[in-house]
Amino acid sequence: MARLVTIISLIILLSALAVSEAKKFIVGGKESKTFWRVPAGGENQNNLNYWAEKNRFRSGDVLVWKSVAKSDSVLEVSKKDYESCNTTDPIKELKACDGKFTLDRSGPFYFISGIERHCKKGQKLEVVVLADHHGRRALSPAPAPEKSDGSKVGALGTVSLATGVGLVTALFLLV
Template sequence: MGIIVPILTFVFLLLTRVSHADSKPRVILVGGSAASWKVPDSHDKTLNHWAETNRFKVGDILVWKYDAKVDSVLQVTKEDYASCNTTKPLKHFNDGDTKFELEHSGTYFFISGAPDHCVKGEKITILVLSERNIRGGSRGCSDDGSPPSKTPAPAPNAAGGLKVGSGVFLTAVVFGLAMA
């Protein structure tokens, strides 16, 4: 019985460290290389194929590297993404070293601002995983790529809010097992 407490404490600390390591934002080079923001060589090598193999989280920072004299990055709505409409972007970047923080979960749409580049496949859809929220709430995103409206988080329950996966819950379980 005396060995159970140190083992459970070690497991608890290990799980806590792993869960916190996953929550740190990352800086991600779009396409995986500095030369990725361009018209793709083929339909098999689009940036969307790259994006589908990655998991994006709230707080991650996307980085585009490109020649600002001939290209740009536009954040657009779903409709403008589908039609490659560059006339009314949500955001326009043309510095050659664009950094964009993923501020909410949901879908983001980006296209090239260079003439005809989007219709030739220079565009990307980024799907951001839902946020983990200690209170149980989460923020999503509308289909047009715009951020969600602000809604208050639900109030904690009267039982004190012990939830499976929370540090308080795990500590209570370890303490209860140690006392048994």
């Protein structure tokens, strides 16, 4: 029974560590024909935003643009510049070919084509990054509950001790 508990503890720990890794997202999806280009159906047919809405982005994830035309670029811009397709004051510019962008915070990110007329035809992307507490970065234990007198219960030490004992036991069994 103790061995089973140890194995389960190890599996949970390894799962938590594996989940904490950043992911790479190819903009539009790996199999997509919706790379960085003007949408065929105009702005109402922006498949890139549809793709982004179906994904869960977290801080640390990386967006990878494939097949950006040599004459184009990807601009990270403010929401106001995204809506108006203003290419004159980007936050960051990714040049032609393949570009990579690390999502370094939670909240919205706005990307537009470096060619204003392409942006106005719908070549733009909005990505929303989940807050850390919604996903895989939320690995720290919950705050300790309060006793009826308002003082904290020492649950944090128990969680740390249980995790530590599980790791030591798992390592002992592996040796």
